[in-house]
Amino acid sequence: MDFLIFQAPILIVQASLDGILLGILFALIAYGMALQWGVMNIINIAQGDLVILGGYIAYSMYLAGIHPGWGVIVSPIVMFFVGWGLYKLVINKVVDRDLFISILATFGIAIVFQQLMNFIFGADVVVAQSEYGTTMLFDNSVTLPNSKIFSAFISLLYAVVLVIYMKKSKLGRAIRATAQNARAAKILGVDTEKVYAATFGINAALCGVAGALIAITFTLHPYVGLPYTVRSFMIVIVAGLGNLPAVAISGMGLGVFEEFADYILGTEFRIGSVFMLLVFILVYRRFKLSRKREYLK
Amino acid sequence: MNKIAKLFIAFISALTLTLASITSSFAKVEGEYIVLGSAISLTGKYSSNGVHTQNGYNMAVDRINKMGGVKVGGKSYKFEIIYYDDESNPKRAAQLAERLIKQDGVHYMLGPYSSGLTKAIAPVTEKYKIPMVEANGASRSLFTKGYKYLFAVLSPANQYLEVAIDLAVEKNGGKPVKIAQAFEQDAFSQDVRLGILDAAKRTGSKIIIDDKLPKELNDMAATLAKVKATKPDVLVVSGHTKGALTAIRQISEMKVDVPMLAMTHCDAAKLSKQHGKKSEYALCASQWHKNLSYKDKFFGGGKKYDKDFKKEFGYAPPYQSAESSAALLVFKDAFERANSFDRDKVRDALKATDMQTFYGNIKFGPGGQNVAKPMILFQVRCKGDTCENKVVAPTKWASDKFFHPIPKWSERG
Numbered sequence: 001m002d003f004l005i006f007q008a009p010i011l012i013v014q015a016s017l018d019g020i021l022l023g024i025l026f027a028l029i030a031y032g033m034a035l036q037w038g039v040m041n042i043i044n045i046a047q048g049d050l051v052i053l054g055g056y057i058a059y060s061m062y063l064a065g066i067h068p069g070w071g072v073i074v075s076p077i078v079m080f081f082v083g084w085g086l087y088k089l090v091i092n093k094v095v096d097r098d099l100f101i102s103i104l105a106t107f108g109i110a111i112v113f114q115q116l117m118n119f120i121f122g123a124d125v126v127v128a129q130s131e132y133g134t135t136m137l138f139d140n141s142v143t144l145p146n147s148k149i150f151s152a153f154i155s156l157l158y159a160v161v162l163v164i165y166m167k168k169s170k171l172g173r174a175i176r177a178t179a180q181n182a183r184a185a186k187i188l189g190v191d192t193e194k195v196y197a198a199t200f201g202i203n204a205a206l207c208g209v210a211g212a213l214i215a216i217t218f219t220l221h222p223y224v225g226l227p228y229t230v231r232s233f234m235i236v237i238v239a240g241l242g243n244l245p246a247v248a249i250s251g252m253g254l255g256v257f258e259e260f261a262d263y264i265l266g267t268e269f270r271i272g273s274v275f276m277l278l279v280f281i282l283v284y285r286r287f288k289l290s291r292k293r294e295y296l297k
Numbered sequence: 298m299n300k301i302a303k304l305f306i307a308f309i310s311a312l313t314l315t316l317a318s319i320t321s322s323f324a325k326v327e328g329e330y331i332v333l334g335s336a337i338s339l340t341g342k343y344s345s346n347g348v349h350t351q352n353g354y355n356m357a358v359d360r361i362n363k364m365g366g367v368k369v370g371g372k373s374y375k376f377e378i379i380y381y382d383d384e385s386n387p388k389r390a391a392q393l394a395e396r397l398i399k400q401d402g403v404h405y406m407l408g409p410y411s412s413g414l415t416k417a418i419a420p421v422t423e424k425y426k427i428p429m430v431e432a433n434g435a436s437r438s439l440f441t442k443g444y445k446y447l448f449a450v451l452s453p454a455n456q457y458l459e460v461a462i463d464l465a466v467e468k469n470g471g472k473p474v475k476i477a478q479a480f481e482q483d484a485f486s487q488d489v490r491l492g493i494l495d496a497a498k499r500t501g502s503k504i505i506i507d508d509k510l511p512k513e514l515n516d517m518a519a520t521l522a523k524v525k526a527t528k529p530d531v532l533v534v535s536g537h538t539k540g541a542l543t544a545i546r547q548i549s550e551m552k553v554d555v556p557m558l559a560m561t562h563c564d565a566a567k568l569s570k571q572h573g574k575k576s577e578y579a580l581c582a583s584q585w586h587k588n589l590s591y592k593d594k595f596f597g598g599g600k601k602y603d604k605d606f607k608k609e610f611g612y613a614p615p616y617q618s619a620e621s622s623a624a625l626l627v628f629k630d631a632f633e634r635a636n637s638f639d640r641d642k643v644r645d646a647l648k649a650t651d652m653q654t655f656y657g658n659i660k661f662g663p664g665g666q667n668v669a670k671p672m673i674l675f676q677v678r679c680k681g682d683t684c685e686n687k688v689v690a691p692t693k694w695a696s697d698k699f700f701h702p703i704p705k706w707s708e709r710g
Binding site for chain 2 (some may be wrong): 004010011014015018115118122124125127134135136140141143145147218221222224227231258262263266267268270271272
């Protein structure tokens with residue numbers, strides 16, 4: 001236990017801001033996961049690996065001399081087609097099977113992606129330099145890397161655009177209809193196959209954006225995808241499916257919680273504490289549920 | 298169809314049989330070849346360092362074979378290595394070690410890459426009493442288990458950054474310093490941490506931040522905010538390449554001012570290339586540097602090794618390659634002194650090793666670790682936009698003066 005954070009109140013500001021900026025980025029990945037989970041009932045274990053692949057696209061641009069910040073536009077476009085192709089190749093065969101099959105299939109995809117990225121980009125840890133500089137607040141006692149602010153801003157932008165798109169566009173309506181009741185949607189003339197492919201593509205595109213942002217804020221390595229999968233999974237579990245504001249809030253909440261756990265319990269409990277929180281939330285939900293209705297087993 | 302299938306099966310079984318007979322005929326010494334075995338990470342997360350290791354081994358094998366080979370009993374033998382890809386997976390590495398020993402009949406082993414994999418293989422080689430010379434497992438716990446057949450040409454992990462603390466104390470006018478440290482939670486980094494704890498105790502220094510970074514983590518913002526608030530004299534970070542890259546990125550972004558920053562894995566992370574000027578003044582522990590003045594008759598000195606390696610593989614040798622090449626020199630020396638292929642005689646000869654290679658002096662302590670070679674520290678220094686690693690300690694090999702304290706970010710261009 002360390003109470004340094006309470007002795008230096010400025011650290012509370014730092015921790016909260018860091019947590020919120022981090023959380024928004026995670027929320028974007030989680031939103032993609034929630035979307036395709038809700039629509040297709042697939043838990044995508046390869047989510048984090050799609051993120052990393054998106055990051056490598058931005059990194060490749062950086063190597064080619066293009067500013068990696070443009071990755072937030074290029075990467076989702078490329079990743080949309082990767083997602084689309086992945087759906088046509090594998091996911092369409094598991095989409096109406098039970099959850100276990102889809103977990104197994106996406107787990108397999110995750111391994112293939114990791115090895116491919118290792119093969120193409122090498123096993124070295126890499127970073128892309130954005131040179132965005134730093135914002136200093138309170139006489140340099142709180143520092144926020146502009147790359148993190150940029151990440152949060154872009155994440156929010158994509159989230160808002162997506163919400164509007166889902167509400168207004170034809171495809172968005174079709175996706176929502178399919179999520180509500182795939183059979184009914186099909187009967188009413190929605191091409192669910194196309195909807196599924198588009199949903200998976202959109203999810204991959206969101207991963208692409210997040211990956212490009214991670215390339216400029218953190219580090220890339222072919223094998224670091226899983227933590228992103230786990231965290232987005234956690235955010236979705238906490239927030240529930242199909243509820244974007246909840247995803248954003250739970251993302252930020254988890255981000256802030258993580259930062260504070262780091263300061264108070266120590267860095268080694270940072271990720272562990274998030275898991276603890278998840279257990280509490282699940283138990284609490286179960287408790288609430290059991291009070292509401294009873295059912296026979 | 299059925300016929301084709303049968304034919305195919307027949308073909309496959311014939312092929313397997315032939316292969317089986319070939320592999321089983323490999324023995325410890327086959328004709329004029331001394332066969333060594335190694336499980337090495339050619340795929341998976343250690344693959345780049347695995348390849349550095351393999352290149353180091355291959356370079357030494359070629360060189361020794363070309364320069365007359367190994368003379369045992371008046372006859373000249375050549376080295377040959379059987380490699381298997383362990384996929385960077387400890388379980389797989391242990392299986393492959395069994396396979397090398399039991400199926401391929403290998404009697405002498407070379408180590409894999411990383412402490413974790415060496416730890417997985419050591420119990421196997423120990424069980425079958427197979428001497429193993431390893432060059433890439435520095436974890437202290439490898440040398441405290443009483444292994445009798447394990448020999449490491451590199452300095453153990455706890456020595457990596459001890460020197461840095463001594464240096465900090467020296468710069469502080471001999472007075473104890475305040476240390477902030479962040480280490481990944483893995484065997485190697487935690488051993489580096491133990492070394493710092495020892496050094497702190499010895500010098501009376503105080504550790505004010507002691508963070509353990511989870512493996513999955515690539516964000517040190519919280520640790521660095523604490524560093525900013527507490528103002529230590531020296532910040533020590535070790536978490537493989539990811540840790541080094543994350544640390545420099547976030548230290549520069551958060552404008553963390555510390556007088557001294559000591560790290561590991563700077564060269565593996567290509568710090569000076571990936572982060573350029575932002576990494577300037579970072580102090581890094583290294584097993585080897587080409588400017589050291591050690592010599593042997595196979596590779597000449599470090600500079601010549603550097604040149605030859607570049608010519609052969611197209612990149613400058615990281616220390617992982619240099620130490621791997623040194624492992625072969627140790628084996629050669631031991632075979633010739635034992636003048637026999639008896640495993641126990643070779644083992645005893647290895648135990649009595651006391652030699653100089655281009656990589657450094659090699660002499661094994663009771664646990665099998667190399668006790669004759671000090672770690673070196675280099676500092677990243679930049680001229681314009683090109684940054685280089687300059688040796689600053691120990692003084693015997695220092696090409697440049699240690700720059701202290703690190704200028705504040707507000708004064709850095």
